[in-house]
Amino acid sequence: MHVPYFVKKTGFPSLLTSCSIAALLCLSAFSAPVHAEQAEAPSKTQGSTAKADTPAFEGKAALLPQDAVTHHTATFNGHKISYTARAGTLTLRDKDGHPSARIFYVAYTQDGAAPENRPVSFFFNGGPGAGTAYLHLGAAGPEILSFPAGNPTDGANAKLAINPDSWLPSTDMVFLDAPGTGWSVPTDEKKAAKEFYGVKQDARAFAKAIQLWSSTSKRLTSPRYLAGESYGGIRSIEVANALMEQQSIIVNGLIMISPALDMSLLETGINPLATAMALPTFEAANLSLHHQLQPDTTARQLNSAYSYALGPYLNKLVNTPPAGDAADTFYNEIAQRTGIPVNIVKKERGALEASAHDIRSRDGRLYSLYDATLSIADPYPEGVSDSDSPEPTLSGFGRAYGSAFEQYAASDLKFATPITYNLLDLNVNASWDYRAGQGLLAHQIPVLRQLLALNPSMRVFIANGYFDLACPFATSRWVKEHIPVGQDRISLHLYSGGHMLYTRPESRAALTQDVKAFLSHS
Incomplete structure (x- = not known):
């Protein structure tokens, strides 16, 4: 979900309201956190919590449970797959080694697959300030939140069901909530804005979280992709750059759904x-x-x-x-x-x-x-x-993803916490720092151009809905047409639908098939 800058005129949060906050922190990698021990996973019906060698957290961070591991078998679009789900947290630390955030994630890995050949995709939403439940239960995860066919704005009667169009047959998946969203909790709210709520800080945090999961899961040599929605387009570009510069990890590709690619194109x-x-x-x-x-x-x-x-x-x-x-x-x-x-x-x-x-x-x-x-x-x-004037999606039926994810996490993933899942945090959005340093707004198109030149095998998949006014499809087409190097490695796919094009079953199915083809070329 993307909270576009122009909704400031409607009373919704502005992506550009935070340009007066302090300058970005200097770049520095997080030191390695203490991570949860890999535990033997029980059956889906039993659930489990893994013993975690974690610091003694306080406040909200202490309310997050230890990692939970479950086993599942399901059929997706004719493919029967046995897979393991792990719901838990990764601990980020500041430059002095003190815990700065617990990053919530859910990882789905196919049982018995060769990790060196099996792609892994890291998902995040946008906002800024949105949790990843939108992509998780809307597009790619094993279960889907379906809205009544006769009234797609009826969030009260949305139902969870097996997602026939899950991406699991094509890729392992790791869904990550940004700090301050979902169940990702900064350890010190007073420091959170300076540490996490900005273009570069955010990318640094995601890059470290991805490195931690990849290292502890022994997936550093797997084909790897970043999948982002809305502001997640900007985020995917910046995270790919941070992974390469700060973690020495080079991605195979970017998957962008209804992306914001550069703030100037939305002004x-x-x-x-x-x-x-x-x-x-x-x-x-x-x-x-x-x-x-x-x-x-x-x-x-x-x-x-x-x-x-x-x-x-x-x-x-x-x-x-x-x-x-x-x-x-x-x-x-x-x-x-x-x-x-x-x-x-x-x-x-x-x-x-x-x-x-x-x-x-x-x-x-x-x-x-x-x-x-x-x-x-x-x-x-x-x-x-x-x-x-209210916004039907942002303030209406889209809110159903929050409570639905809490239900899904507790019942299927055996991960339960008294903390409300923070689906869309407007304070995070209002605090966001869009600057790249020296008082200038960050521009991601130049970063994308450099990534395509420096990484000649990186490919980019862009999906847009015809009817999305938050991130119009014309912006993606224009960017693709004006990339001088690697334009042939950018594919643009258009679907019937809006920003959350995956809420339409036929478009969700088409998106999954197109992503499958994209990933098969890794």
Whole structure:
């Protein structure tokens, strides 16, 4: 889950509100933590906790139990697999060797597979401030949280079930919660922002956690992939770089789902290019809502929308605003393409702000930033301040992943704690430091370019939903088209759906098959 910067106008947290906090910490690797002993795992029905040689924690960190190991057998898309699940924590330490955080993870490893050949994928969500339950129970894990087919916004009646599209047949999986999210707990909340809540600090923490798991699990020679959603796109780039520079670990590939690739591409309020990149999503959603987006015409229609947005539309945005008949022609074409009423388009002067209530509200329905075809009854059809306009996905049905993961962890993984699973921490989001040092915002596209050049075997898989206004598919296409080295190693895959495209069963199945093909080339 990604909390996009432009939701500041709707009262949701801003990705850019933390640019005034202290400068980033200097880079320094964490010293090796004391880790949980590898224990003999019991059957799934019995569960187990492994003896852990851990420090004496205090406060919330002391409420996390020892590692739990369970055995499972299940069938995924015709593949019967026996696997071991380990739910536990990794201890990060500061430069003086003192524990700084307990990082919660769940690892799924296929029984009997040769570790030197078996890929392992490390998962994280975004936000910043989101736990990994979204990808865990939404896309790749052994179980899925399914929403009612007739009402995908009904989180109250979502149910857990075996995930037929789990990635387990193709890869072992390690799901990691970022510090301050899920069940990953900093040992000192007063120091957490400086230690973890920033682009570089965050990457350093993940790189160390991945190194710890890989070392203790004897998987340092396995093919390895990073899988991130939303801000997890930025995170995957930065973590790959930190792994190489700080842990001497080189990844085989990156898998990005609905990724934010660079903050500048989401700055619709000040960047005309970012504004133009949202327009194809508006157009795709409008076509879908009018049943005009068909499988045999989708590629052509999306290409046309992309060409218009980055051609005539962007040209109008960056030049002198049209007036008179030229303005009417411009605004009418935008209205026709997007379905936004022409009076609203005119008020916005053609630069549509996706988070504005009057753009999301139409005919008594309020549409989501995360899926522009998904709507709820508008609680304020007469109009309301943008700051009071709710977000159907972020504040509605998406919250069901938190309690569902607590249930799944306790019943299936035998990992129970009185701590509430912190699905989306808005304080972490508000505290985030986006700077790369010297007071500048971090830009990840240059980092990605260097990774592709330095690592000639690294490949990148990008998945986007047509209807995602939080991280529009046009941003991924534009980045791919402007990478000078390794462009042929970046594959872009588009699916029917929004930011959480995997909530649609047909798109989830297609994503899994495409990831399987991607991983088979490792």
